[in-house]
Amino acid sequence: MRFFIELSYNGKHFFGWQIQKKVNTVEEKLEYCLSKLLKTSINIVGASRTDKGVHAKQMFAHFDYEKKIKNDFVNRLNVFLPNSIKVFNIFPVKKNFHARFNAIKRTYKYYLTREKNPFNQDFSWYCFYPLNIQKMNEASKKIMEYQDFSSFCKKKRTNKNQSVKENNICQIYHAHWYEYNNVLCFTIEANRFLRSMVRSIIGTLIDVGRNKISINEFIKIIESQNSNFCKFIVPACGLFLTQILYPEDIFL
Template sequence: MRYFFEISYNGKNYAGWQSQANATGIQAVVEDTLSKMFRTEVKIVGSGRTDTGVHCEQQFFHCDIEKPFETESLIQKVNSFLPRDIAIQSIRRVKDDASARYDAVERTYHYRITRKKNPFRNELAWHYFKTVDVQTMNTAAALLVGEHDFECFSKVKTDVNHFLCDIKKASWRDDGDGLEFTITANRFLRGMVRAVVGTLLDVGTGKTTVKEFQAIIQSHDRKKAGANVPPYGLYLSKVKYPPSMFVKEI
């Protein structure tokens, strides 16, 4: 039977989601834990990849488990074995052909900036001290909404078939001591959100105009966009699926 596990983690100590030969990924840690608990090899498929140092408030992975279990008890046991910076939040039964990766219809990321040096947010938000025009950044961010080719914000070496993403929302929120950028889309390219944030900050500081920002999108050239901001300010915050995928509990 197939299950969706909801997971959250602090990405500081990990080389992103995916298992790698020379670094520890979240995927490998979780697979190892579940395999030991069920005493059989358990392979998981995540809803997407996060880069080294990126945090996650909500991610999903699917796996097939044939042994019966009590949900709340399993969550407690798995969390007791996982490191303190990784936590399972829920487990739900899904249809046997459901895919955590391919059936996701929306993903939301947040990028968090602190304007004041704050030891309690160290490596949980980026300390960015420059003054920015949030209204102008939101004017530029509005140009992202819709389906566009975002090759200009993608890592150069990537194995995707196309660079089209349908962005539903892109906006900045100013809370005085900090800034938060929210972006929702059907899919994201590798490194895309960090490149978007970096380029929008160039707009906010006056380095790039709104018209130039639009031209960057149309250029499909990564070299014309701004630099990637640090990974530790980035959070995968929400992944949405069609309700019909989930099996109702009896």
């Protein structure tokens, strides 16, 4: 049977979602705890691959297991997991459904604080620059006119340090800044995102808000399809994966 698992995590102490050698990742912790409790080797596939330090308020993953999962299993799993990870639900889905490839929309939010606060530093970025929010929103609207986001993608490389050709096409549904109580929040929704794409877009929008580049220059950066023109990537601490949507027929 195929199961979906819904969870959230504080990404501060993780080197991202995906398993890597000799570092702490969310996927590694979850696989280890599932395998121990279910007494068999469990491999999970996540809906997204968040970067080092990025948080998730809602993440999904799938795994295959041939027995029925008991009602109290989620509680037992949460006791075993570190405090930085919480599982909300585990439920069966159709065998051919995939946590990553069947997701139809993902939403990220990024939080900037205008006031320095040591208690917010793990979940937002303190930005002391004066920013023109109106210009940043004008530039944000331009994002939705494009589909190739190579300019905002960290390139993958082979062992010989050669660039790997990738599919950098994304459909952006929404991108907007709003401000409340000295906090600036950027929301972006799309069918998929590329590696470091959201933080690269935000960094470039901040350059627009600081009047370091014009909206026309922002458009030229997108159209260049060259990540060398993206000069500023915001810190990971303020970024949250907040929602992943699936077709309704995924559920049994």
